Amino acid sequence: MRNSGKESVDVSKYLIEVCRPCHDEIHRIWPHNELAKDYQTVDMLLDAPAIQPFLNWKRKRERTT
Secondary structure (H helix, E strand, O other): OOOOOOOOOOHHHHOOOOOHHHHHHHHHHOOHHHHHHHOOOHHHHHHOHHHHHHHHHHHHHHHHO
16 A cells, blocks of 8 residues: 555544544544544543534534434
C-alpha cells in the first residue's frame, strides 16, 4: 500500500460504541488518525468545541422523542 506521507496510527485501541448518527458526525469532523492522536478518551471527544453544536442538537432531539 502506498503511504501518502501521512502518519500511520493504530486506531483499534481507541474504539468506542456510539449510535450511527454520532459516528457519522464524529467522522464528518475528524479523520481516524486525528481522533486517535487528539481525542483518546470519550471525555476528550465530548469536550471538543467542534462537536458541541451536534451534541446540543442531539440532546434537544432526545428530550422531544
